[in-house]
Amino acid sequence: MDKASGSGIDLDATALGSANPAQQTHVAALAAIVGADNVLTGVADRYAYSRDRLPFALYQLRAQQLPATLPCAVALPGTAEEVASVLRYARANGIRVIPFGAGSGVLGGTIPLVQELMIDLKRLNRLVEVNPTDATATVQAGMNGWQFEDALRAQGYTAGHLPQSITMSTVGGWAACRGAGQASSRYGKIEDIVVGLKAILPDGQSLEVRPLSRRAVGPSIKDILVGSEGVLGIITELTLRIWKLPEYSSAAVMAFPSIEQGFDACREIMQAELRPEVVRLYDQAESAQRTSGMEAFNDRPILCILKFSGKKALAEVERTLALEICAKHGAVLTTDGPYHHWEETRFNSYSTQWQTDGYFMDTIEVTGNWSKLPQMYEQIHRAVHAIHPEIHFGAHWSHVYPEGACQYMTVRLPPMELEQALALHRKAWETVEGLCLDLGGSIAHHHGAGLFRGPWMRRELNAGLGIIQILKDGLDPDNLVNPGKLGLRQPAGSTWKE
Numbered sequence: 137m138d139k140a141s142g143s144g145i146d147l148d149a150t151a152l153g154s155a156n157p158a159q160q161t162h163v164a165a166l167a168a169i170v171g172a173d174n175v176l177t178g179v180a181d182r183y184a185y186s187r188d189r190l191p192f193a194l195y196q197l198r199a200q201q202l203p204a205t206l207p208c209a210v211a212l213p214g215t216a217e218e219v220a221s222v223l224r225y226a227r228a229n230g231i232r233v234i235p236f237g238a239g240s241g242v243l244g245g246t247i248p249l250v251q252e253l254m255i256d257l258k259r260l261n262r263l264v265e266v267n268p269t270d271a272t273a274t275v276q277a278g279m280n281g282w283q284f285e286d287a288l289r290a291q292g293y294t295a296g297h298l299p300q301s302i303t304m305s306t307v308g309g310w311a312a313c314r315g316a317g318q319a320s321s322r323y324g325k326i327e328d329i330v331v332g333l334k335a336i337l338p339d340g341q342s343l344e345v346r347p348l349s350r351r352a353v354g355p356s357i358k359d360i361l362v363g364s365e366g367v368l369g370i371i372t373e374l375t376l377r378i379w380k381l382p383e384y385s386s387a388a389v390m391a392f393p394s395i396e397q398g399f400d401a402c403r404e405i406m407q408a409e410l411r412p413e414v415v416r417l418y419d420q421a422e423s424a425q426r427t428s429g430m431e432a433f434n435d436r437p438i439l440c441i442l443k444f445s446g447k448k449a450l451a452e453v454e455r456t457l458a459l460e461i462c463a464k465h466g467a468v469l470t471t472d473g474p475y476h477h478w479e480e481t482r483f484n485s486y487s488t489q490w491q492t493d494g495y496f497m498d499t500i501e502v503t504g505n506w507s508k509l510p511q512m513y514e515q516i517h518r519a520v521h522a523i524h525p526e527i528h529f530g531a532h533w534s535h536v537y538p539e540g541a542c543q544y545m546t547v548r549l550p551p552m553e554l555e556q557a558l559a560l561h562r563k564a565w566e567t568v569e570g571l572c573l574d575l576g577g578s579i580a581h582h583h584g585a586g587l588f589r590g591p592w593m594r595r596e597l598n599a600g601l602g603i604i605q606i607l608k609d610g611l612d613p614d615n616l617v618n619p620g621k622l623g624l625r626q627p628a629g630s631t632w633k634e
């Protein structure tokens with residue numbers, strides 16, 4: 137047993153609201169830090185924080201099972217100082233904690249394994265400063281993603297980070313998970329956009345990485361926190377690059393004869409130093425869903441949506457050059473319908489209806505290099521189809537780079553008995569992640585590792601996982617801050633079962 141398991145807040149159904157004097161002391165202490173209204177101990181509140189959007193957890197909830205435990209309580213600090221005080225109190229009392237943004241993560245990063253205290257950051261929700269000279273914006277970590285982008289747009293700027301989940305996630309959550317937005321081919325992933333941050337380490341110490349374009353003072357401390365998924369501390373403030381809103385944009389919808397020709401065109405566009413705002417190449421299954429009745433796709437069944445934006449003169453040239461590249465690879469320009477449909481629905485979640493109807497739907501995103509992507513798609517496609525006669529598999533590539541791209545896959549099993557579905561679902565993940573690693577890819581492009589990708593982290597990072605564990609042990613020797621995530625050591629008493 138490690139230290140916290142015996143001395144943390146007890147969690148039976150009555151938890152912190154109970155008559156247990158030790159628990160009442162903890163509640164009173166937390167209330168003294170964040171205010172009584174900002175400590176939640178009711179069972180309904182704790183249920184709401186018992187999972188994120190990990191589909192595996194949703195399947196269990198649908199079957200009236202908890203993925204692991206309820207949290208013991210929820211604290212909502214309103215300042216970075218309050219975050220530090222909560223962490224100091226938690227360390228002094230062996231209470232395990234989990235930073236919580238908006239719970240839109242899909243890998244179980246905020247699932248409480250041993251009745252942790254949730255630290256919800258939504259009260260840290262202010263746009264602190266827009267600096268037009270440096271082209272940066274400073275924002276508190278708990279600010280809702282869309283409210284942040286909207287506030288920038290009101291001043292004529294964009295951060296260029298537009299994930300599908302923008303309305304249901306926080307800026308801190310984007311950074312903690314190393315996320316990607318739909319305009320990543322132009323503006324980069326969040327690790328390219330964040331230039332500085334403030335965080336509170338597990339012992340309550342403040343850390344600041346001043347927002348500077350570049351530095352040469354050893355390994356990047358910023359990048360130790362970006363992608364750390366709450367295991368090394370709590371990010372309280374971020375400074376992001378911003379850009380003037382584009383004065384012009386123009387989309388193009390292309391029909392390609394084959395995926396391979398689509399890959400070649402996307403690769404050449406990125407290697408020609410063009411900067412499309414949007415590139416979305418779909419496999420045949422996903423293309424068919426979006427192009428029904430369009431003649432151009434009869435003999436060219438692969439859809440690719442491109443969008444160029446920025447200064448008009450430059451964007452027009454980029455579009456012309458990109459279309460030449462597409463034509464060289466057998467594509468024709470078609471009408472804009474699929475682009476407008478995507479634009480109108482780009483921030484919608486498609487999984488909810490399937491989940492409600494009893495299906496077992498999940499998405500898995502990996503990264504591959506261009507030299508391996510055709511095989512990666514082909515092999516994964518074939519192997520997933522072999523798992524179950526009625527399994528649905530579809531893929532698209534919407535984050536593209538000079539070296540390779542993200543392969544984003546949807547896997548869906550029909551309604552069936554829970555135990556059978558969980559085993560098949562597990563097999564689909566093993567198939568996808570295993571083949572991806574066999575072909576030299578990365579098991580995750582932007583959803584993070586959370587809890588669910590733990591089993592593949594050793595193969596993904598090899599000795600690198602040991603480096604992260606050493607950092608974790610040094611900063612958090614009692615394994616109190618989001619324990620058991622990122623493939624790191626599980627806390628004693630963890631009830632998580634895959």
Ligand SMILES: Cc1cc2nc3c(=O)[nH]c(=O)nc-3n(C[C@H](O)[C@H](O)[C@H](O)COP(=O)(O)OP(=O)(O)OC[C@H]3O[C@@H](n4cnc5c(N)ncnc54)[C@H](O)[C@@H]3O)c2cc1C
Pocket residue numbers: 188189234235236237238239240241242244245246257277278298299300301304305306307308309310311312313314315316317318364365366367369370371372484485486582583584586618621
């Ligand atoms: C429908 C849907 C679409 C999605 N589309 C995208 C997409 O296009 N691109 C993309 O990148 N992701 C996408 N996601 C995944 C998810 O939205 C992102 O991972 C998002 O960045 C998580 O943000 P959050 O604020 O909800 O974090 P949470 O889910 O609350 O937390 C995620 C992890 O980060 C940690 N964390 C959160 N805030 C902090 C902080 N301030 N300091 C330290 N650790 C913290 C948590 O402990 C947890 O480990 C999608 C999810 C859904 C459900």
